[in-house]
Amino acid sequence: MTKIDRRGNSPRRQPLVSRRALLRGAQAGAFSLVTARSLPLVRAQTLPKETADHKIRIAPTSVEIAPGMVIKTTAYNGTVPGAVLRVREGQPVRIEVTNDSGYPNLIHSHGLMIPSLQDGATEEGSPIIEAGKSLTYEYVAKPAGTRWYHSHAMAMTDLNKSTYTGEFGFLIVEPAAGDPGSYDREVLLAAHHWDGQWVSLQDIKKGPPPDNGLEVMYHVATLGDRMLGHGEPIRVREGERVLFRLLNASGNMGISLALSGHRFKVLALDGNPVPTPATVDILKLDVAERADVIVEMNNPGVWVFGSTDDDDRNMGMGVVVEYAGRGGEPAWSAPANSKWDYTVFGRSDVPAAAPDETISLKFEKIPGGRGGYNRWTINGKSWPHTNPLFTVVKGKRYRLLLNNNSGDEHPVHLHRHSFEVTKVGDKPTSGVIKDTISLPRYSTAEVDFVADDPGPTFFHCHHQDHMDEGFAGLIIYE
Structure with a gap:
């Protein structure tokens, strides 16, 4: 001990x-760097003069995480993590954001079923908040559970931006019926x-x-x-x-x-x-x-x-x-x-519902070489050339066959929807509902989601460098 x-x-x-x-296990390849997103940005408008449930100011700050160890970063209201936002399931919420971070920014409410424009991802059409400007996010909070909020800005090579910083906090959606205690x-x-x-x-x-x-x-x-x-x-x-x-x-x-x-x-x-x-x-x-x-x-x-x-x-x-x-x-x-195993928490006796359509997605790396940045692909293409990743019809159930054909681990995230884990490797399962699944190096998994939240839907690896370097795509509703 x-x-x-x-x-x-x-x-x-x-x-x-x-x-x-x-x-470990990186493969050979050529240097490449994504320099920009392709979709046009929607700019933040003047803040409506109505009462906000929560106010967030994004700004530089210094936090002492140990005596003499001071981190200069960007944070929400000067604290890391940011304040815990507690909202009630099914109730409307208004979050007023002022961007004093010094760079174009926005906040993603992670794990919520909300409209694309309120989701905080420019890829879906959410407004960018220019430096010095303000914006109010408005949505009905659902589903209940432990969610979180964080920057969804691009960082690229700048380790002083987005998820590399202190721009994150818990967002707890309390059950409409109250907590069982x-x-x-x-x-x-x-x-x-x-x-x-x-x-x-x-x-x-x-x-x-x-x-x-x-x-x-x-x-x-x-x-x-x-x-x-x-x-x-x-x-x-x-x-x-x-x-x-x-x-x-x-x-x-x-x-x-x-x-x-x-x-x-x-x-x-x-x-x-x-x-x-x-x-x-x-x-x-x-x-x-x-x-x-x-x-x-x-x-x-x-x-x-x-x-x-x-x-x-x-x-x-x-x-x-x-x-x-x-x-x-x-x-x-x-x-x-x-060994961590999602299937331990699922059901083996009840199979998952059959999907209406099955879609295969393979993730691979193009190594950057000495001094270069790695590039990532989905089915052989990098953002923005992955768009549209695929098209869905409202109400249908889709099974995604996820193949991590690389030596890196990937936490794969689907915006504005939850999915059911239906297979990990060769082990079928059902009932485990998530919005992010970790794929170890050279592994496979299957997840099902129902197209029940119309609008552009972002799909990406949640490692900031992987997303910025091409591991992303947009799912489009018919």
């Missing part, structure tokens, strides 16, 4: 950490990586072969608003049932989390209740994924809740959990390795 001091000190300076599992209290934790830089991994003799392109590496990480060992611990009492709402808000790094001495009962994924709540030792969350889990506080002590990867945890990815009346240094006990 490893002890970690409260200041997060380690015996040596930690090296830069890359997207380790995402970078099967837990004693709620804790919200968002993971994020900071202080990134572009590197050629072959230049530091680490990572994929020299034909791969530039990748982002990080120095610092947080789970919550501070690095591991800094700030106040999460204080609990023996016998409590704590609901943790967990979010991976990083720009392009997947994480695996464990709470030493405890297990997680998974109730919901991406805000949607799972048909088979299951208890696991490790939670794997790719970028944009969420998990609602119950932890039974039945092992008094002072524990580390953090990344299962030593490098990630030493960068700060974690938080201390302290039982009442207990003291001393927090303990870390590495859990046994276990």
Whole structure:
């Protein structure tokens, strides 16, 4: 059992950490860089003079995540994460946004079934908010669950923009019928990586072969608003049932989390209740994924809740959990390795409904080479040449055969719709409803969605660099 001091000190300076599992097995190819989106932008109009339910100002700020460790970033209302937005399912909501970030920006309400113009993605026709301008988003909040909001601006090579920054926060849609209250209290934790830089991994003799392109590496990480060992611990009492709402808000790094001495009962994924709540030792969350889990506080002590990867945890990815009346240094006990499997939370006895149409989508990389940026393709084409990705008819059910034919992991996100996971590898399943699915390197999965929210619908990898470099397409309704 490893002890970690409260200041997060380690015996040596930690090296830069890359997207380790995402970078292995890169293939040869040519340098290419997407420089612009193709769809015309709609500009923000004058803000209506009506009362807003929430007000957000996007602006530069400095946040101290450890003594002497100050991150200069862009955030919502000066805090990271931004304020928790709580809205009621089925009720109209108005969110007034002022853009003082210094660059054209917009906010995406992730996981909601809302009109394209209110979704916060220029690819769908949502208005861009020019620097110094304001805009109000108006929609009816649905469905209930743990959602989130974040920048959907392009970043390209600028690591001081969009999801690389502190522009994110929880958006909780409370059930119309009220919360059943099967837990004693709620804790919200968002993971994020900071202080990134572009590197050629072959230049530091680490990572994929020299034909791969530039990748982002990080120095610092947080789970919550501070690095591991800094700030106040999460204080609990023996016998409590704590609901943790967990979010991976990083720009392009997947994480695996464990709470030493405890297990997680998974109730919901991406805000949607799972048909088979299951208890696991490790939670794997790719970028944009969420998990609602119950932890039974039945092992008094002072524990580390953090990344299962030593490098990630030493960068700060974690938080201390302290039982009442207990003291001393927090303990870390590495859990046994276990493979993350969505089908554990699904049904194997009830097959998914048959689709009206099946569509195959293959994802591949064109490596950028030394000093260049990788390019991504869907069925051999990069954004904007992927458009339209395919066309749908309202009310029909579509099965997407997802083939990750690359050495990188991809969290694939469908805007304004949820989908049902119907197969992972060769394992059929049903009932797990998500809006983002993680595809490990060289893997396959199948997901079904019903075309029930007309309007242009964006489909993309949620790793910022992958999306910016071509891994995106637009689904069009007839």
